[in-house]
Amino acid sequence: KPIKQAPISSTTPKGDPSKSLVTAPIPPKEIDIITGDQPRPSPDRIPTVPHLNIPFSLDYFDKILLTDTRRYYEEEEFNIDERWEEEINVSRNNAIGTFLVCNGDEKVSGYARFQEIERQIFGQPGFKNKNFSAIFNTKETSCWFVRMNKGSSALRKPLYRIPFNGAMKFERGTVDGALGLAPQYIKETSHSEKKTTSDTYKIGTKATDIEVTLWEDPDENLSSDGLEQIFERMLSDYGENLAGSNMTHCSGVKDIRYTLEPKLHAVIIERLIKCSRECFLNFLYFLSLYDQVLSIAPVEDLSLAKSDVTPIAMSGEAYPAAISVPSLTGKGQVIQVSDSGLDFNHDFFADDDNNLTPEISLDGFITEKHRKVIQYISTQDRFEDMEGHGTHMAGCIAGSTLSSGKREKLGIAPNAKIAVYKIFEFKDGRSELVTNTKEMFEHYVSLGRKADAYIHNASWTSTLPKNHYTKWAAIVDSILFNNHMQLIIIAAGNHGKKIDGEQEKSLGMLGVSKNAITVGALEWGKSGYNCVAQFSSRGPTADGRIKPDIVGPGTNITSAFSQSANPELKNYLKTITSTNGDRNEWTFTGMGTSQATAILSGTAALVREYFMDGYCKLSKYGGLGSCTGQADQRNTYKPSGALIKATLLNGAQPVKNSRDQDGIKIRTKVYDSHQGFGAVNLSRSLPINTQSNWQFRFVDQQTITDGDNHKFYFIIQEGCDLKEFSITLTWMDEARIFSSTHDLFNDIDLSVKLDRFGSSKSEWLYPNGLGVKDNKNNVERIRTSDISAKDRLTPIIKGANLMSQSGSMKYSLVATGCFTG
Known part of the structure; x- marks a missing residue:
């Protein structure tokens, strides 16, 4: 039945008199919470709770990234300090807090935006370099998580900050897992007289364990003992907060079982069925108010x-x-x-x-x-x-x-x-x-x-x-x-x-x-x-x-x-x-x-x-290396993972068909959701002397800086078995903390300038089946068979929008075809 979630009363956490927890603005209105007294949902129907999932999900975080930050940058009257008072996890003016700090200068790259962050924030009171993490990078905006002093100097344009509140810490599926609505397989295996096994499935629901991850704070002891001490303090705080509220029936939550993962700075909370869903969700909400907490996520089953x-x-x-x-x-x-x-x-x-x-x-x-x-x-x-x-x-x-x-x-x-x-x-x-x-x-x-x-x-x-x-x-x-x-x-x-x-x-x-x-x-x-x-x-x-x-x-x-x-x-x-x-x-x-x-x-x-x-x-002069198809131990070389990846994806071939959900054959094409870059084909990936007479050129772990261009040159020839030109760029991107609408941090662009023999007009080729540059993938391939002898191809590699603190990245490149260069 509809109930109103009681606010968590303000109290001072043990051991830290400078902090006191306040209620964050979630949920803003009355919400329906499925309590432990109600029957579990039918396995064949998974109820949804959209009014809970919206504020607790990635959608809410994306709104902060893409809406509020832009609004602050564009509207002079937007007062970020008012947002702080509404949403921040701690209330004292001089407390250390976590901010989402963004740079909305559309005229520069992620690295240039980082340099502005470095100028304004590094060295500020309370700034902790260990807790400075990139979170988002597009052509328009770059954002970082920054732990800094709330009372530090105001940021100047184009920087702006938004408090990292409790709602933004809940990852997708957390609420469903807490409420026992997370979907799961119920698998039934039977053996037939024909000596085969067959598996049938149906979808049910379950409650999932929850992972609470803390910041890697150099001032905190996050070893096993230190992590346990921090979490026990949080449990104790929760018990004190329940006193005098209308949530006293949730006191059993403080006795919940958990395990520690100190290497990941995380606590795994066991989701006990006997624990009321209302109480468990309230408890997770309470934990999200701690500034030490980075994220709250469901523990997923693996198979x-x-x-x-x-x-x-x-x-x-x-x-x-x-x-x-x-x-x-x-x-x-x-x-x-x-x-x-x-x-x-x-x-x-x-x-x-x-x-x-x-x-x-x-x-x-x-x-x-x-x-x-x-x-x-x-x-x-x-x-x-x-x-x-x-x-x-x-x-x-x-x-x-x-x-x-x-x-x-x-x-x-x-x-x-x-x-x-x-x-x-x-x-x-x-x-x-x-x-x-x-x-x-x-x-x-x-x-x-x-x-x-x-x-x-x-x-x-x-x-x-x-x-x-x-x-x-x-x-x-x-x-x-x-x-x-x-x-x-x-x-x-x-x-x-x-x-x-x-x-x-x-x-x-x-x-x-x-x-x-x-x-x-x-x-x-x-x-x-x-x-x-x-x-x-x-x-x-x-x-x-x-x-x-x-x-x-x-x-x-x-x-x-x-x-x-x-x-x-x-x-x-x-x-x-x-x-x-x-x-x-x-x-x-x-x-x-x-x-x-x-x-x-x-x-x-x-x-x-x-x-x-x-x-x-390898090239003696730092240019393109070549593969002849003849083994020579004097040329032994240990390739990077990116080069192996580029080699395999460069030679992958199109698949014509795919089976849809009903098993019916449908047409498919490269770069789609069915086959990606195509089917593995080693004979098209590597030239073997007895099987191939085409060329293979490569560079491995080449450093490119933000804004730089690297150019290579090829002239198409006749007389080879391989009639198409294919070139593939790969690089290893930094890991993310959260999912977002744009998971790529560092964007390197591949394009090819095509100058046809006898023509004064240049054409441009772009990767992955697009008519424009690709800013989402860290694999980019251009393939064309619409070429003739003496045509000139100029691949251009550009450090288009790098976000790394060094301002540079390493890439690997493979090109195959019938050419010189």
């Missing part, structure tokens, strides 16, 4: 990105030249696979010496004595893969049998090695994420790099679509931005079927990453592949970026089967017997964006091998 599985014998079909070439086998490459573990005794991974004992560790112990698995990171002391998913993925990537004459069972990179990172464990019939995986993910990926695993396969996703930018996406982007040699390849998800709602914008929460390669799935069989699978998740992202980046074979993929996997599934494989003593040689055929991702990871390892084996030669 392996697998689809229905049909266990059958090995098909015997070889991988096509589009994803595999005989001269590249993955030799010298290591791929880290974060998944459900690996069956060490499977013939794809086992050692010649059966007496070799594998090693498990959490410190990244590396051993070179094993044929395949050189690192195994796990919180458990056993090697079993009860889900079977990780074993299957590792087999797709780098599986190779000990016995000779079984080439049909080889993975994409059969001579590569595997570093295992077990993040899922099998409990009560389902896979669950290992505790503290999000907190420790960056650390364990770094341990993989110590084993020379610079390619990371993540064939897992959120259980439901999350097309807006998430904290998981930020973790991935941060890893890739800070480690330029690393490349992470992520499954788009399997949410494309009708049960999942809209087919578009159905990406998993990792797949919205800016820097990783997000992979969709193609149907694959004896007739090849030219159709995006129905189940494959679609883009674009919430801010309009192209996703997935690329698509690859995702059906009829046969690989290793774990001996310790689900017994019910295992029973259907009894006809496939071992022919090598006790060694497991079982295989099964599955489908999903997981398999497509594993195949892309193997292909990425081949690209990395290509550069490291000396097929390419």
